[in-house]
Amino acid sequence: MSRCWLxxxxxxxxxxxxxxxASTTDGHPAGTLAAWRRRAKPVREALRVDERLIDPxxxxxxxxxxxPPSGVRLAFDDLAVQQARRLVLxxxxxxxxxxxxxxxxxxAGAITVTHSAAEQRRLRDxxxxxxxxxxxxxxxxxxxxxxxxxxxxxxxxxxxxxPWPWDRFG
Amino acid sequence: MNATQRARDxxxxxxxxxxxxxxxxxxxxxxELLDHAGNRRRLSELxxxxxxxxxxxxxxxxxxxxxxFRRLLALQEDAEVAYSRIVSVSIDxxxxxxxxRAGLGARWTFLSDxxxxxxxxxxxxxxxxxxxxPYVPAVVVISPDLRIHAVHNGYWYWGRPTQDELxxxxxxxxxxxxxxWEAPTP
Numbered sequence: 001m002s003r004c005w006l007x008x009x010x011x012x013x014x015x016x017x018x019x020x021x022a023s024t025t026d027g028h029p030a031g032t033l034a035a036w037r038r039r040a041k042p043v044r045e046a047l048r049v050d051e052r053l054i055d056p057x058x059x060x061x062x063x064x065x066x067x068p069p070s071g072v073r074l075a076f077d078d079l080a081v082q083q084a085r086r087l088v089l090x091x092x093x094x095x096x097x098x099x100x101x102x103x104x105x106x107x108a109g110a111i112t113v114t115h116s117a118a119e120q121r122r123l124r125d126x127x128x129x130x131x132x133x134x135x136x137x138x139x140x141x142x143x144x145x146x147x148x149x150x151x152x153x154x155x156x157x158x159x160x161x162x163p164w165p166w167d168r169f170g
Numbered sequence: 171m172n173a174t175q176r177a178r179d180x181x182x183x184x185x186x187x188x189x190x191x192x193x194x195x196x197x198x199x200x201x202e203l204l205d206h207a208g209n210r211r212r213l214s215e216l217x218x219x220x221x222x223x224x225x226x227x228x229x230x231x232x233x234x235x236x237x238x239f240r241r242l243l244a245l246q247e248d249a250e251v252a253y254s255r256i257v258s259v260s261i262d263x264x265x266x267x268x269x270x271r272a273g274l275g276a277r278w279t280f281l282s283d284x285x286x287x288x289x290x291x292x293x294x295x296x297x298x299x300x301x302x303x304p305y306v307p308a309v310v311v312i313s314p315d316l317r318i319h320a321v322h323n324g325y326w327y328w329g330r331p332t333q334d335e336l337x338x339x340x341x342x343x344x345x346x347x348x349x350x351w352e353a354p355t356p
Binding site for chain 2: 090151
């Protein structure tokens with residue numbers, strides 16, 4: 001898996017490979033969601049994401065963006081994170097999901113994506129939202145695609161540096 | 171005699187049934203079916219790079235299947251951290267599979283073959299049930315290249331693999347598959 005980074009930024013997303021404006025569910029601007037495919041971290045707030053989720057041709061989406069409060073660190077292998085991954089597999093799989101990583105060993109949040117207005121309400125029951133606060137955002141076209149559901153029941157990462165549900169070694 | 175040969179000897183006569191076109195050292199065709207969410211899935215993509223339990227079952231209504239699924243649910247607790255996968259296949263449509271899967275608490279992929287295309291290809295129709303024409307129950311354990319490592323004929327319930335036997339098959343494939351199976355030590 002090559003490196004792919006995601007960030008919700010306030011200013012311009014310099015050098016990003018895919019960008020789209022984000023807004024709150026009541027229509028207020030929430031920044032720009034940007035993705036970079038590169039080895040080096042592009043901006044301070046960028047987090048690693050499953051690269052399959054990023055698609056510059058992707059349609060408009062609704063997302064649940066879960067991020068830890070400032071200063072909080074949680075091990076990726078924490079039971080709460082394990083159980084959230086189990087619940088994602090158990091429930092109807094969204095258009096896309098990826099855990100977010102700041103380093104190899106800590107859970108730095110998750111993004112869950114739907115492209116269907118009918119499924120938007122399911123984002124309010126995001127299993128990762130039980131760990132850290134979730135923001136529901138609307139995202140314009142141009143950044144988010146889909147991730148094929150994992151076969152299951154594996155909840156482990158394939159390589160400690162990779163976001164889940166990436167499902168191959170190497 | 172190396173570890174792989176010793177393990178093979180220990181596993182001899184376990185999982186060596188032949189059911190329809192399924193036999194040890196044969197190949198499962200890389201079929202495509204709809205999963206429980208209605209997505210078209212190819213077997214090779216589902217198997218990925220891991221040993222996989224491929225489970226053909228009659229349908230949600232069969233008490234034997236309900237009992238055997240409890241065995242797979244127990245295996246799921248190990249498989250979720252063991253880089254191994256499970257795929258269950260029946261003639262039930264995706265909506266029925268989705269409900270059955272949710273009721274069981276299964277976290278693996280269920281595939282639907284309502285037109286019985288794969289069932290016909292593999293000669294797995296249970297001819298004694300002319301009402302449902304379901305799959306004859308069978309459990310195969312396969313490698314990432316879809317080669318069949320073990321086959322269990324589940325027509326009679328005691329023909330089905332125990333959890334220990336499934337673990338043994340998954341261990342055998344993992345031992346061959348993982349280049350670092352022998353723990354790296356100083």
